Amino acid sequence: MPAPQEFLKYVEDHTDDFVDRLAKAVAIPSVSGEVAYRKHVFEMADFMYSELKALGCEEVKKVPLGEQILEGQTLQLPPAILASYGNDPKKKTILVYGHYDVQPALKSDGWETEPFVLTKHADGRLIGRGSSDDKGPILGWLNVIESHRALGLDLPVNLKMCFEGMEESGSEGLDDLIEDQKDKFFKGTDAVCISDNYWLNTTTPCLTYGLRGIAYFALKVSGPARDLHSGVFGGSTHEPMTDLITILSTLVLPNGKILIPGLAELVAPLKPGELERYENINFSIADIENATGSKTTISTDKVQTLMSRMREPSLSLHGIEGAFYSPGAKTVIPASVTGKFSIRLVPDMLPDEIEKLVAKHVASEFAKLNTKNMMHLEMGHGGKPWVADPDHWNYRAAATATEGVYGQKPDLTREGGSIPVTLSFADALGVNVLLLPMGRGDDGAHSINEKLDLSNYIKGTQLLGSYLHEVAALSE
Known part of the structure; x- marks a missing residue:
């Protein structure tokens, strides 16, 4: 069941509003790893809390996660923001996760612009710390709720949200929260969707079903x-x-x-059909050479290079x-x-x-x-490493939604890095976890001039909403 056309149109028509929301978030320097910035992480938590309350979420709460010692000082950990939208027992319940903290950034590091001022370039790049990692994606979910609410459309699933402020500093306290809430707030979750990764390149959307440990x-x-x-x-x-x-x-x-x-x-040995997934990925040796700025790949074989990087x-x-x-x-x-x-x-x-x-x-x-x-x-x-079943209905819904929004089938990828919370949710809740990226492979997360392309922000918002509609269609 494709997303309603009025939803897709609303997202496009309100591009300026959604960019303004992102600009307000980027302006908060929520660097979790430095004492001097900790107050701003709490400021970002307040921003998320206020936005979610304004969108009419039935349950929004800031959950304390304890203390930590940082730079010789005892500090309060930023709270986890838990929120829900919809509680219909006839609908599937999707839990979405993201983080509102960011990496450090100074103009003197080599940024073209002030890192905590969202700057729109003529080519569509939205430059600013956290634009892609991970403020753009988490605000995408808020944009989806706003669009449906403004149009009087029923959200096709129950949505639970978990946003944390310590991902860039080891997600301290989060595993304990997940364990504590697995039979409380997280109870009834049918699947998880995380948008905290990126396309393999700059042209082809993807779904990620594995991470190395x-x-x-x-x-x-x-x-x-x-x-x-x-x-x-x-x-x-x-x-x-x-x-x-x-x-x-x-x-x-x-x-x-x-x-x-x-x-x-x-x-683990290759499973039947697994090799074909790597053969079908839209990738070339030139992609990794461009990413490294060198011609130093060990192999010139596409499949071997991808497998060396992913599995x-x-x-x-x-x-x-x-x-x-x-x-x-x-x-x-x-x-x-x-x-x-x-x-x-x-x-x-x-x-x-x-x-x-x-x-x-x-x-x-x-x-x-x-x-x-x-x-x-x-x-x-x-x-630990993590791998999910890419044939699960959660992935099939995302694949159909991606094809509808971008007009092409997504690559099925595994990533070489780690996102520990993925495994935490999978183990604690016993459900399928999907990584559904918004940004491109050249967004430069953790680097200078981090950006999120405007087209990815808007189409990414449409994709998140379309995914929820496809989930609902598969449950009918």
């Missing part, structure tokens, strides 16, 4: 009680940096092959703490160095299993060095 490690090697002079002690003592580099070189090859025994065996694990070396890195020369032997690396996980890899395999491998390789230095491995944050 992560296991992050710190490998510390220490020996001397203090830094040493290489001219005095070089060649006569075991050097922590040499040991660390040797161990790091046993983790991964330049072609991306992970060398840790037992890890590859944990990867195969990867190991990346990130840096060495304690090493000399400033300009100039310094003949120091560091007393202690820590190598940082992470592994992106895919089904059926779990962080705890990966930790054991990495620990065993590192201990074995360190023993081969016959060094008198000491080694310590620690796994920091770990997140």
Whole structure:
């Protein structure tokens, strides 16, 4: 059941109003990761609360999530905003999630314009911090409610909303909220829709049904009680940096092959028909070359590149703490160095299993060095991979809606990064979770000059509303 034409027209006719709503949101510098900006995150929570109340939501509440220590100070966490619109037992209930906090941004970082002033360019770009990640998408849901309410149209589903203010800083407190509310506010949810990701490129809409997880490690090697002079002690003592580099070189090859025994065996085998999904994705090697600004792809094969990015694990070396890195020369032997690396996980890899395999491998390789230095491995944050059924009615509704709004079938994609709340909702509620992006692959979330194209904002709003109508059609 396509969305009513009057709804689609209303969205187009009220473009200026919806852009103004986004401009007001972008103007609030809701940076969650810095003490000086915490008051603005609460200001953004108040903005969302007021907007939802004005739209006639039956239930709107700000839920406290506790405290945190940030920069040595004890701060209140921004509240989660829970709201509902409609409570008809005959309708399906869709839970939508988004976040109202943003990454830091300063004009001096290299922005073309003031980051917290939404600037519309002649080419249609709406530039401003949070425009695409994630204020544009969450306001899209509000635009959908407003359009139906103004036209006197019945929303075809019951809508529950969960908006948080700490996603850019680890979503502190959110998992506890989901667990606490799974049989309360979230009870009766039939499916979840999250719009907090992006198209794979700039031309083809997509639906995302999988995310890689992560296991992050710190490998510390220490020996001397203090830094040493290489001219005095070089060649006569075991050097922590040499040991660390040797161990790091046993983790991964330049072609991306992970060398840790037992890890590859944990990867779920291809399912029937899965390979064809990658073959059908509208993508070329030039897309990734444009994104990286280089011709450094390991493979020139489209399918292999996509699978390496989406459904195969990867190991990346990130840096060495304690090493000399400033300009100039310094003949120091560091007393202690820590190598940082992470592994992106895919089904059926779990962080705890990966930790054991990495620990065993590192201990074995360190023993081969016959060094008198000491080694310590620690796994920091770990997140499980997630994959959903793209043939579920939730995805079929989104695919039909996408084709209706954009005139083309969406790509079915998995992403290389992590959105932990996706798995939290899937595990706690036991329902299908859909990632339905609004923005394009070049929006530059977390980067300078973050933007959301006007066409994506307006068509994206139409898509969110159309998706709800298609959900209702599949339940009839």
